[in-house]
Amino acid sequence: MGQEDRLNEKDKKAPVETRSGYLLQEIPEIIAQNLQDVRDDIQKTNSSLQLMLAGIHKEIEEIKKLTRQSHDIFRQVAGSKVLRKHIETEDPVDSLDFLEVPPHLRRTFETIMLLKRATAKEVADRTGKSRPLESDYLNQLADRKFVVKKKEGKHVKFIFIRATEVEDEDEENNTNYNATEEFIRMRKMEVTNASNSSER
């Protein structure tokens, strides 16, 4: 038996204590146990992370839903505000005001008052005059603050702003936010800008 064999034999027989107090023979088992613990922790973290992510995803969906709802409410409120402003003026016209309008504008005036919202062509169809002439008359009424002009797509609509009737409140609204996505994008940008500026 050589010296090496003799030493191995000695190791097997006499337990060797390490500096940390563990026996040298126990170390592989401890390492294996530690690895198992780490694996368990990672699994636990993974599960909780997944749960958290699922929660965050749910929150995001909820926020999206609420944002869409508030956007719809905003559209309704903004739309009806614009319309109510046009429809429920505090300064309606009566026949005495009507008489203050120059005679050549009166037919156009009463037509737009009855239609509330129309293009020059729509007014011309009613009065029997030409579209360019009605357009000129409507612009004169706009100068006198009886109507406002609003571009809608390809057409210019003239809106009678001294009306009192609330019958047409469900008319299309005039908000610039055309789509929910566009609204969300704008809100995101506003939030990003706000947080950037607060960080600075």
Add this chain to the structure above:
Amino acid sequence: MKIIAFHSYKGGTGKTHLSANLATVLAQKGFKTALLDLDFRGPNLQTLCGIDANITINDLLFDPDLTGEDILVSFESQYKIPLFAAFASTDFRKMGDIVRADKKQRQRSLKRILRLRDELSDSGFDYTIIDTSPGVQMESIDGLVISDATCLVLKADDFDISGTKSMVTQLYSLLDSINYVVLNRVVAETCPPEHGVWSKSDIELVNQFEKTITEEMRMRVLTSIPCFCEVAREGSRSVFSLDHPDHPFSHHIKELATRILEGF
């Protein structure tokens, strides 16, 4: 469709009587005619026509669901002439609603009167005669702004020339209509004129009076209707021209109709 309004500075000049009789004469000529009572503060066209209207112009002004068809009463079968009428309510509360109307309601009223005009025009009416309240009442002005001709009725024996002149110069100058003066119940030396025809001396008197009015008001005097006892006796109980088509008064109304139509 042409619209003729009867108006005055003061009450009791005979606007309602003249409007109803003119409408009758136009309908007798074959014109489809509507008679509208816009004298909401002192309505008596219902009494004149012997009608108790269920739905009136007052209702139309406050109820957006009503149309001209709902308020028009036809006299076609009764008198065999194309005559229709819409009445002002004699209900005290409904009259009060008109008096209390704020500016928003006044705008609604104007719009509904404009819509009524368009409806009548679309329904093929040839003429609409409007009886208005005296003075500068908003409802009267609603009627005046849609009229093509305005007849200012003056009762020859009693009218406020300065008040009338002031109203004419300020209000009538803003109207698009042709404005006339109709002298009613004119009393000359011979009263009533024999067979409804003025004597030579009476004609001179009446002409002189018409000239004064024309100069003061700067409006054409369309006709001078003598004061007839028969008309006064019958009062506001019926439309005189219907019951007495050959009476001189009815001839004067026919003459009035001819002159108004010539003016268009």
